[in-house]
Amino acid sequence: MATMILPTLGFAQNWHEPARGTAERAQLMNAIRPVVEWQLGRPVEFVVRQLRASGDHAFAMLAPQRPGGGAIHVAATPMVRYFGEDASYFEEVGGLDVIAFLIREGDQWAVVDHSIGATDVWFAREPYCSAFPVVLHGYCPLK
Template identity: 45%
Template structure:
């Protein structure tokens, strides 16, 4: 019984292996993904921004990013002074800081943000409708 279970697990391991890659620092994909997210971050948080990458995944033409926007040089962004709060009326108490996640699609050589959130307090991308296109980069929720 134990041998059968161990064999089944070993056979399944390749299927459970990571199906995505992380674009290397300085790579064209990494730059293009950050460039695709920057206008959204600057519209909501004010310009200029740079990103600290927490998680960046690519599988084929699907991409996922989880980043912490900050000001150039590493200054933290005060969420209460951002357009997201001042222009759009978001209550900073309901935001999880400035964390940003995005689901991206590569069209030719261009990365495009299709869905994104800033300050989400839940795992908004854990939705079955995203799995057909982005399941390879968010397997933990698909």
């Protein structure tokens, strides 16, 4: 039975994880960074929980932190101090994890949607499942 399942799984996954140190991974992180720094303050680096790319589409799940692994103090972030977000929400949900969708046009990656501190799987629905089906493989219901 396993021999029948393994080829199917390999075929269904047409995305790859850009490896550490590659230009593609650096471009993706550099596209996400200013969007996140706008809300969390500078500087930010990421621990990659999941990074999927296929063609001109990418999906990222990241844990933001200060350089060297420093914690981000939610109450001091621009999203709390200037934009009115509730710091206690992020403390209750246990984090500032970032989810982002990116598209590439030419040699530039751009964030087309993102969240910080989401507590649900908001991305496993339309229009994301139709627009990013390959990089969301395993999250969206099969049609």
